[in-house]
C-alpha cells in the first residue's frame with residue numbers, strides 16, 4: 357500500500373464511493389441544502405419540484421432542505437435505513453457557495469458525529485474553505501475537474517463568479533483550474549480524501565482526461581470518470597459509448613485509481629447506491645411517494 361492509500365485506509369473501509377466493493381453494502385444520504393452555484397457548466401440543468409421526480413441524475417432534488425430541518429429529516433431516515441454510514445452534500449448547486457452547507461455541517465458534527473461527512477464541489481472555493489471543512493470534521497471531498505487546460509475548460513463552462521466578478525471563457529477557466537489544483541492540494545494537506553469527478557464529453561475532453569489524472573495523482577485518492585448526460589447547452593452532444601468510457605478509465609488508471617460504480621445520483625438520494633429499487637420493493641409502492649413525504653416541509 358503506498359503512502360496515499362494508507363493515509364486514507366480508514367475512509368476506504370467504509371465509504372461506498374471510494375470502494376466499489378461496498379457500493380451494495382453501505383448507504384449514503386445526500387442532503388439537498390445547497391441550491392446556488394458560482395459557475396456555469398454547459399451540461400448542468402438543475403431541476404426541483406415535481407418535474408424532478410422521474411429524473412435520476414445529479415443536479416435534481418424534490419425540495420431544498422433547510423438546515424433547521426436536517427436533524428428531523430435524518431432521524432426519520434436513519435430509523436428506516438440501517439446501512440447508512442455517509443452523509444453528503446452534493447448540491448444541487450455548489451456546496452461551498454451556500455452558507456447552508458456550513459450550517460448543516462455544524463449540525464452533523466454535533467448531532468451525528470459517527471457519520472462520515474462528505475461533500476462535492478467544483479473546487480472554486482476549496483482553497484478558501486479546505487481548513488474549515490477539516491475543522492468541521494469532513495473526511496471526504498469530491499471535486500469535479502473536467503479539464504486542466506483553460507482552452508478546453510472554456511468549452512465546458514461559460515463563466516465563473518469569483519470575488520464579486522463574473523469572469524468569462526478562458527479567463528474564468530484559468531482561475532477555476534488554478535483554484536482546483538490549489539484547493540485539492542490543501543485538502544490533501546488537511547487529511548481530506550479527495551475524489552476527482554470528471555465528466556467525459558467525447559468531442560471535448562475525451563483525449564485530455566488522462567491529463568487531469570496526471571495533474572492530481574499525488575493529491576487525490578480516486579478518480580470517478582462519469583459519462584455526459586447530454587442536456588441543456590450540451591443537449592446536442594452525444595453520450596460516450598461504453599468502450600469509450602472504459603478506454604478513458606483504463607488510460608487514466610495508470611495515474612489514479614478509478615471508481616467505476618458511480619450511479620450519477622440525485623442531490624437528494626438516500627440509501628444504497630442502487631436503493632431506489634430496494635425502497636420500491638420494500639414499500640410495494642413507488643419511490644416518488646416516499647420522496648414527496650420526506651422532501652416536503
Ligand SMILES: C[S@@+](CC[C@H](N)C(=O)[O-])C[C@H]1O[C@@H](n2cnc3c(N)ncnc32)[C@H](O)[C@@H]1O
Pocket residue numbers: 393399400401414415446447448449450451476477478498499500553554555582583584585586587
Ligand atoms: C450537480 S453537481 C453538484 C456538486 C458540484 N457543484 C460539482 O459540480 O461537483 C454533481 C456532479 O454532477 C455532474 N453533472 C452535472 N450535470 C451533469 C450532466 N449533464 N452529465 C454528467 N454529469 C453531470 C457534475 O459534473 C458533478 O460531478
Ligand code: SF4
Pocket residue numbers: 393394395396397400401415447448449450477478
Ligand atoms: S459546478 Fe456543479 S452545480 Fe454548478 S453548474 Fe457545474 S455541475 Fe452544475
Ligand code: SF4
Pocket residue numbers: 372373384580617618619620621629
Ligand atoms: S453520485 Fe456517484 S460518487 Fe456520488 S454518491 Fe452517487 S455513486 Fe457515489
